[in-house]
Amino acid sequence: QVMWVESGGGLVQAGGQLRLSCTCSGRLFSTYAMGWFRQAPGREREFVASIDLSGYTTYYGDSVKGRFTISRHNANSTLYLQMNSLKPEDTARYYCAVRRGSVYYDPRAYDTWGQGTQVTVSS
Numbered sequence: 001q002v003m004w005v006e007s008g009g010g011l012v013q014a015g016g017q018l019r020l021s022c023t024c025s026g027r028l029f030s031t032y033a034m035g036w037f038r039q040a041p042g043r044e045r046e047f048v049a050s051i052d053l054s055g056y057t058t059y060y061g062d063s064v065k066g067r068f069t070i071s072r073h074n075a076n077s078t079l080y081l082q083m084n085s086l087k088p089e090d091t092a093r094y095y096c097a098v099r100r101g102s103v104y105y106d107p108r109a110y111d112t113w114g115q116g117t118q119v120t121v122s123s
Helices: none
Strands: 004-007 010-013 018-024 033-039 046-051 058-060 068-073 078-083 092-099 117-122
Touching: 004 092, 018 033, 018 092, 018 117, 033 068, 033 078, 046 068, 046 078, 046 092, 058 068
Parallel strands: 010 117
Antiparallel strands: 004 018, 018 078, 033 046, 033 092, 046 058, 068 078, 092 117
């Protein structure tokens, strides 16, 4: 059984930064690509970033490109999301997940979701 432990969320002022972490307890981490999504109240789940198994290929949503960086440390089964220059519109609950499908921006390509961590950016 796979379990995720997400951390790093919190309250930050606009322009600030946070680093999210997502540690996987099972063997899936060393087998699949991974990704981050976010969801704000009343809105659909939005693609944030994805990274392939090797860590060399990354993808980003247009709204975070140039500000966020996804990375992974396979030895300790941890996925990261470095978020810089945060904006109030980045406020959402952020989720990590395993990507088994080929369409990196489609949430249906993912499963084994984490419990989420809340990020709130004040203006």
